[in-house]
Amino acid sequence: MDSYQITGGKKLQGEITLSGAKNAVLPILAATIITGKESKLDNCPNLSDVKNMTTILRQIGCKVKKENGSIIIDSKDIHTLEIPEKLMREMRSSVFLMGPMIARFGKAILSYPGGCEIGLRPIDIHLSALQQLGVKIKEDHGYLECTAEKLVGNRIALDFPSVGATENTMMAAACAEGETIIVNAAKEPEIIDLQNYLNNIGAQVKGAGTSEIVINGRNSFHDVTHSVISDRIECGTFLAAAAMTGGEILIRNSIPKHMIMTVSKLRETGCKIDEGKDWIYLKAPEKLNSIEIIKTQPYPGFPTDMQSQMLSVLTIAKGTSLIVETIFENRFKQVNNLKSMGAKIVVDGRSAVVTGVESLEGATVSAKDLRGGAALVIAGLGANGTTIVENVCHIDRGYDDFDETLRKLGADIFRV
Ligand code: EPZ
DSSP, X not given: OOOEEEEOOOOOEEEEEOOBOHHHHHHHHHHGGGXXXXXXXXXXXXXXXXXXXXXXXHHTTXXXXXXXXXXXXXXXXXXXXXXXXXHHHHOGGGGGGHHHHHHHHSEEEEEOOOOBTTBOOOOHHHHXXXXXXXXXXXXXXXXXXXXXXXXXXXXEEOSSOOHHHHXXXXXXXXXXXXXXXXXXXXXXXXXXXXXXXXXXXXXXXXXXXXXXXXXXXXXXXXXXXXXXXXXXXXXXXXXXXXXXXXXXXXXXXXXXXXXXXXXXXXXXXXXXXXEOSSEEEEEOOSSOBOOSEEEBOSTTSBOGGGHHHHHHHHTTSBSEEEEEOXXXXXXXXXXXXXXXXXXXXXXXXXXXXXXXXXXXXXXXXXXXXXXXXHHHHHHHHHSBSEEEEEOTHHHHTTOTTHHHHHHHTTOEEEEO
């Protein structure tokens, strides 16, 4: 397992251009199954999660090829409707394949996607929504066999605005007879990108970005070229890294309206932030201010995927900050590692109280999940001395050449 070796204390300075969004491209890759035609996806990020998803698509019969930054999928000859357990275990986002497979073939067999470090991550809301479209679900030895004679549109109220359940339901409903209304839908920007892809292949979807999405089923689709939106969490992660090191950064190809809550909280720490149509500029203060409270919520609230990164930044802010994680039950996994670097953090259930210290000291720490791993890198960038972050494979899932991009900004970081 590779590690990062970081020598902290260098102010990050310079500019980067964002990649395509991991959490947009994964459901869209799954949705290409619906068409039986060719989809060309531009601005795809080069991530291990994307590689895993394209591996699954190939295994079930799709032709997949990569052309510098684009992925071309021809989903005409799908011959398997079973997702191998090993691949399900490796990446829970394989659950996105359920909706499209059922939409086109009326069948999908997959093993229960495992939980992960940040929580149990059940799929009860996905399954309940699919059942309301007419899907029969049989559970047998940890495998789910989903079948549907016919998918019929329905009004479906989600117990929680689950991003994945909203996306799975949109994709299944794209081929259901009649109208489906999803109530209490998630409103994340990645859901709008999926709606745009679905409409571009000939589906009829509207309302993404609001809590009510209306889908009218269709049964024929066509080739498409679709460009994936840029990654708002990658954007926030680099803004946080610049804040942590007292640096300044210009981020191109960003979408400021996706960053409102993250920018607002970084401004509270004293960062000066300017924005243009497709760029964000941050200049950090000499000393960061603490933040009274950061509470993660479904979009447009503060994103849970930025919580770990902000927690690292607040470890060296003046004063005490409160972080409340309302989305996942176990998203403070990197706190003990941060405490070994000298951070003062008390975790009680879903809340963490962070008391700012003068500075962190380098240590050997290990990543346990994607965003917690990125947060440990941010801590190392701001710490005195050398930090070793182990198990960087977790970070590869969501950041393309993370160390190379940081080196370009002046960080002393190497993959070992
Ligand atoms: C998506 O996960 C993202 N992943 C996550 O990003 C992100 O943290 C999450 O949305 C919330 O924004 C992708 O898009 C690939 P949810 P998802 O369904 O769809 C509970 C990252 O770091 N829930 O909105 O799995 C669930 O346990 C990753 O990029 C149920 O109880 O998130 C969680 O507590 C991490 N039953 C909450 O809802 C269900 O059927 C939010 O989950 C589904 C979800």
